[in-house]
Amino acid sequence: MSDPGKRFSVKLDTRRGRVDMSHGSGGRAMAQLIEQLFVKHLDNPLLRQANDQAAFNVPAGRMVMSTDGHVISPLFFPGGDIGSLAVHGTINDVAMSGAQPLYLAAAFILEEGFLLADLERVVVSMAAAATAAGVPVVTGDTKVVEKGKGDGIFITTTGVGQVPDGVTISGDRARPGDAILVSGSMGDHGVAIMSSRENLEFETRIESDSAALHGLVAAMVGAVPGIHCLRDPTRGGLATTLNELACQSGIGMRLQETAIPIKPAVSDACELLGLDPLYVANEGKLIGICPGADAERLLAVMRAHPLGRQAAIIGEVVEDPDGFVQMETAFGGSRIVDWLAGEQLPRIC
C-alpha cells in the first residue's frame, strides 16, 4: 500500500457532509471516518495502533470497570455537550469507587444523516475532556443506524480504573452516625438542559456542571481513606441517589434542607416549572458519606478543591428499619424525601 496518509482520494467533508450508511459498513468510508475524525482528535498511542482492542499492562491490586450510555437531548447545551458528558459520566462512575480512572472505550451509534460537522464538534469536545482529565480513549466502535432509528448520536463509554490500597467504598457501607456531604450546588445540569429544550426555552445563565470528579475524589480519599460511600447524583438527582444508598445500606437519613446548596437561579427555574431541585440531575457533583468524626476534615479537603468549593454537610445517617430519607424543611417542619416516581412531571396548578 502507498502512503497511508493518502489512502483516501477525497478528504472527509466535515463541513457539509453527513453520516451515511457506508460509514458503518466496515468498508473504506468507515476507515476514513475513523482515521480522519476519531483517531485524528482522540489521538493516543494505544488508539493509533488501530486494533479492535487496546492492550495495556494491569497494575497490581483492585480494579474497577464501569459503563454508561449517553442519549442526551439537546446534544449541545450550556456548559457542555454529549461528547464531554460521555467522558465525564464514565470517569465519575469509575471514580465513585475511589479509583483512579485509567482508560476509556467509546462506542458511537450514529443516525444516518447526522452532520459530520456536529460529529466532529462532539469528538473534539470528547478529546478535550479526555485530555484535561488525563484519561485517554483507547479503543472504540462505530455503528450507523437508518434515519429515524436513532436520535443523531448515542455514545456509550466504558472505563477502567485502579483502586488505591486500603480504600473500600461501596453504597452498602453507610452506618448510623455517618455524615452526608455534597460537593456543591444541586440541579445545575438538569436546569441547563431544560432551559435549552425547544418547548421550554427560558433564559438562564445556569450552565451544566458536567465535570470529571476523579481529582476531587483522589483528594478526598487521600485525606479520609475510610470514606464509606461515594456516588454522583445524576438522574433522579440528590433525592433518588440518597434513597438508593439508604436502601443498599439498610439505614435511614436525616437531612437539613437549609444546608443543601442550591443556586437561586436553579431554585427559581424549578419554582416556575413546578419541579423539585432535589430531583434534578447533576453531572459534576458527588455525595460523600463518611464517619461523623471525619466529616469536618473531609469537608475542608473538598472545599480546597476547585470542584468542591461549595461543599456542605447536609445531614446524617440514622438507624431506620423503614429506610426513610427524612428532611427538616427550611420552613421548620419535616417530610420524606422520596424516590422519584416515574419521570418528574410539572404540576398543573
Added chain:
Amino acid sequence: MKYVDEFRQRDLARTLATGIAQAADTGREYRLMEFCGGHTHAIFRYGVQDLMPDNVTFVHGPGCPVCVLPIGRIDNAIALVKASDVILCTYGDMLRVPASGRNSLLKVKAAGGDVRMVYSTLDALNIARDNPGHQVVFFAIGFETTTPPTAVAIRQAQAERLENFSVFCNHVLTPAAIQAILSSREGDAAAEVAIDGFLGPSHVSSVIGSQPYEGLVARFQRPVVIAGFEPLDVMQATLMLIRQLNEGRCEVENEYTRVVTREGNPKAQALVAEVFERRPEFEWRGLGLLPDSALRIRPAYADFDTERRFAVPTIQASDIKGCECPSILRGVKRPTDCKLFGTVCTPENPMGSCMVSSEGACAAYWSYGRFRQTAGKAPTESAA
C-alpha cells in the same frame, strides 16, 4: 425567589404556630378542609402539620384537577389517540392517571400513540400549526384557573382558522364541588361535623373572586378563608379560620389579598363566558354526577370542539375495586384508610388518581408523609 421566599420564612412560621396554638381551644377539634391540591402539596412539602397543635387537622379536598376527572373521560382520550390517529396534547400530570384496563396515556404513548406533554395551550396551538396533516386535540382539564388559557387557545384557533385543532373540554367549576361535599353531609349527623371550615381555593379565586363562596357559607354555615399556596398562607388562613370558629362567625374571608379580590378577574371571566357555557351535568370522580358543575364549548366555537368533531361516547367506567379515591376526594376517608394504599398502589404504580399527582392526597401522604404512620413504632425518635 422574590415574592415567594417571603411566604416561606421559618421565623414567621414559628410566630404563627405559636399564635395558632394559643388561639386553638383545647376543648375542641378543628377539622379544616384544604380544598386545593396546591394546599395539600404545600402542607406536606413544608411539613406544615408539624407546626399545628394536635387538635388542628387538615382534611384533603377534591381540588386536584387530575384526581376528579372520571376514568371514562381518560378512556375517551385514549380512544381518540388509538382510533382517530390524533396528536393528543395534555399537561404532564395527566399522562400517568390510570384509565380502564390498567391503561394510561403514558402507556399509549409507549405503544406508539402520539401523546405530547405541553406546558401551555399555546404549545398545543404550535403543534397544530406544525402538523397541518394531523388532527391535534388539546385535552383540557382543570378548574377555573386553567380555563381562561383554554379559551384563549380556542379564540386564537378560530382567528387563524386552524382547522386541525380542537379542544376536549373537561373544565370543572369549584363552587359546585364545595356544594356537593357539604350537601352529601346534610342529614348525616356523623359526617356533618367532619369539616368545620374550608381553606378556600387560591388560584381559582383569583379568577372567580371570593363572591361565589358567599352563598355557600350562608347556606351551609361553614366558614371559608381563601388561602394562597405558600405555607405561610396556609398557616395564616388556618389562624383566621380558628378565630372565626372560636367567635362563632361564619364568613368568607380572604387571606390571599395580594392576588384575590371579591370580584375576581373580569377579563378572564368575560373570556370564559364568551367561549364556554355550563353543561347541565358532569361526572366527577368521587362526587358523582353534579349539576351545573362543568363547562362545554359554546356553539359559536363548535368547530373547535373535539366532542363535536369526533364520536366521543359517554363511558361509564368504574374505579378499581378497593380504591378509596372517591371517599378520599370527599374528605370522608384518609389515604391510610385505603387497603390499596402503599401495598399495590404507590406513585410508581398508581391504582387511583389520588396517587398520581403530588397534589393528590394519596401521593402527598406517600411521598412526603408516610414516616408519620410508622413514627410510633420505629425505634428511632420521630423527626424534630
